[in-house]
Structures are given as C-alpha cells and as structure tokens.
Amino acid sequence: MDSALGHFSKVFLYFGVPVAVECDAVVGYLKERGLEARRRGLDFLVASVGSLRLGFWCPREDFPGFDDVEDLKKVLGVDALDVLVIVSYRPYVLVDYINSLLERAHRWYGVKLDVKLLGISSVELETGLEEALGRALVEKPQKLGPGVETEYRCPQCGKDVLRLYRQERFFSKKYRGRVVESIYACPACGFKARRMDLLD
Numbered sequence: 203m204d205s206a207l208g209h210f211s212k213v214f215l216y217f218g219v220p221v222a223v224e225c226d227a228v229v230g231y232l233k234e235r236g237l238e239a240r241r242r243g244l245d246f247l248v249a250s251v252g253s254l255r256l257g258f259w260c261p262r263e264d265f266p267g268f269d270d271v272e273d274l275k276k277v278l279g280v281d282a283l284d285v286l287v288i289v290s291y292r293p294y295v296l297v298d299y300i301n302s303l304l305e306r307a308h309r310w311y312g313v314k315l316d317v318k319l320l321g322i323s324s325v326e327l328e329t330g331l332e333e334a335l336g337r338a339l340v341e342k343p344q345k346l347g348p349g350v351e352t353e354y355r356c357p358q359c360g361k362d363v364l365r366l367y368r369q370e371r372f373f374s375k376k377y378r379g380r381v382v383e384s385i386y387a388c389p390a391c392g393f394k395a396r397r398m399d400l401l402d
C-alpha cells in the first residue's frame with residue numbers, strides 16, 4: 203500500500219506519458235547552477251562539466267530489471283559516465299545493488315567501469331542535489347578543466363601546490379545563504395578537496 207502511494211506521488215501524467223517529477227527538478231537545479239542537462243529518456247538525463255560526465259537517474263520503478271553490467275551500459279550508458287546520481291525514495295538500495303553488479307563484472311569478467319555512484323533521497327531533493335553535485339565535481343577535478351595554481355601547499359604530500367579547478371558562487375539551500383564552492387586537487391599525489399565558504 204505504501205509503495206503504491208509513493209509511486210503515484212512521484213509520477214504524474216503529462217500528455218498521457220508518465221514523467222518522473224524528480225527528473226524535472228534535476229533539470230531545473232542544474233540550470234540554476236549554469237549546467238545544461240540533456241534528456242536520455244523519461245527518467246534519465248546527462249550533463250557535462252568540462253569533460254566530466256554526469257548521469258542522473260530517477261527510476262520510476264522501486265527496483266530495476268538490471269541483471270548485469272551489459273544492461274546498465276545499454277539503459278544508463280554507465281561506461282560513458284564518471285558519476286551516476288540515483289534519485290529515489292530509497293536510493294541506497296539501488297546504489298548498493300548497482301555497486302554489486304559493477305564489482306561482480308570486475309571480479310568475474312575483468313570489466314572495470316570507473317563510475318562513482320551517489321544517491322539522493324527524493325524527500326530531500328533540493329539539499330540532496332546540492333550535495334551530490336558537489337561530490338560529483340570533486341570526484342575527478344582534472345576533468346573540470348585545466349585549473350589554476352594556488353598558493354596552498356598540498357596537505358597530503360607537500361610536494362606540490364594545489365590547483366583550483368572550479369570556483370562557483372551560488373545560493374545554498376543547505377546552508378540557507380550564499381556560498382563559494384571551490385574544488386582543489388594536487389597534481390602530484392591526487393589529493394582532492396571541496397571547500398565551502400559561507401558568505402552570509
């Protein structure tokens with residue numbers, strides 16, 4: 203009963219086609235942050251930041267029919283993604299399931315897909331999107347662009363200075379104020395960091 207109600211509350215009819223409301227919210231949020239999302243289906247969209255490829259999946263079913271990584275490649279194109287963000291009422295059930303498919307593919311067939319999975323709960327979509335986007339951006343900072351040298355020595359190896367790969371000012375729904383988000387990484391050792399400075 204609960205899951206039936208949950209299902210109806212997250213799907214509405216648009217020209218007779220069921221549309222995941224979460225996907226519209228993701229498109230809206232990315233636009234707010236200056237990123238363009240491209241739809242790849244009713245419940246899936248992709249966005250790029252530099253050469254970092256992000257996928258956002260808002261499944262309408264509580265559980266997908268995926269049995270192996272080949273399905274994941276076909277339906278969600280995971281082999282072309284750096285980060286897959288799953289938006290769902292129980293995202294971590296899906297994150298765990300897909301992670302286990304990825305692990306099995308690696309262990310049994312030697313297929314290594316370098317995709318990071320993140321989950322957002324539909325009930326805290328706004329703050330969840332902000333957090334997930336931040337975590338996605340810091341996943342592979344070098345893909346965001348060439349970056350600029352900073353004066354901060356790497357706290358991990360001390361051999362090099364950190365580079366700043368992205369810096370953006372926006373209104374944070376989590377901190378309820380303006381913030382500056384900065385993405386740093388060390389070219390020498392791979393240390394990476396995301397810093398949030400509150401302006402208000």
Ligand SMILES: [Zn+2]
Pocket residue numbers: 356357358359360361362388389390391392393
């Ligand atoms: Zn370092």
